[in-house]
Amino acid sequence: MFCKTCGKEVNDRAIICPNCGCALDNTTIQESVSEKKKKKLNVLSLVGFILSLASLLLALWGTVAIAGLVCSVIGIVQIKNNEQKGMGFAIAGICVSVGSLIYTVYTLIVLLSVLSAL
Numbered sequence: 001m002f003c004k005t006c007g008k009e010v011n012d013r014a015i016i017c018p019n020c021g022c023a024l025d026n027t028t029i030q031e032s033v034s035e036k037k038k039k040k041l042n043v044l045s046l047v048g049f050i051l052s053l054a055s056l057l058l059a060l061w062g063t064v065a066i067a068g069l070v071c072s073v074i075g076i077v078q079i080k081n082n083e084q085k086g087m088g089f090a091i092a093g094i095c096v097s098v099g100s101l102i103y104t105v106y107t108l109i110v111l112l113s114v115l116s117a118l
Contacts, residue, residue, distance in 0.1 A: 042079050045086035048072030048093035055100040062104040069097035 001012050006020040017024055051068030058064050072093030079087050 039083060039085050042075045042082075042084040042086035042090070044071045044078060045075030045090035045093065048075050049089040049096070050093075052093040052096035052100060055097060059104060059107070061108075062101050065097045065100035065104065068093050069101070072097065 001010055001014075001024070002008065003010055003017040003020060003022065003024060005022040006017060008017070008019045010017050010019070010024065014024060016022070048068045048071030051064055051071060053068075055062070055065035055068055072090045075086060075090040075093070078084065079090060
C-alpha cells in the first residue's frame with residue numbers, strides 16, 4: 001500500500017505513515033479495532049477454571065481437579081492456536097487444579113498415616 005500524502009510504500013497493516021506521520025486510511029483503523037473485538041472467549045479455559053473451583057468443594061479423590069487441569073491445558077493450546085481470549089482463566093484453572101491435587105494427596109497421606117496408627 002502507498003501513502004496518499006507522501007506517496008511512499010508502507011506496510012499494509014500500518015495505521016500511520018512512518019515517513020510523513022499522516023493517517024493512512026480510516027477504514028484501516030476501524031478494521032484493526034474490530035479485529036480486536038472479534039476475539040472470542042475460549043470455552044474450555046472457562047470450563048477448566050470452573051471445574052478447578054468445584055474441585056475445592058468436591059474432594060472426589062482429585063478426579064474433578066484432573067478434569068479441570070486437562071480442560072485448562074487444552075484451553076491454553078487452543079488459545080495460542082486460534083488467538084482467542086481466556087488465557088487468565090486457563091492459567092488460574094491450572095493453578096487451582098494443581099493446588100487441589102496437592103491438597104488431595106496431602107489428605108490421603110494424613111488419612112493413611114492415621115489408619116496405619118490404629
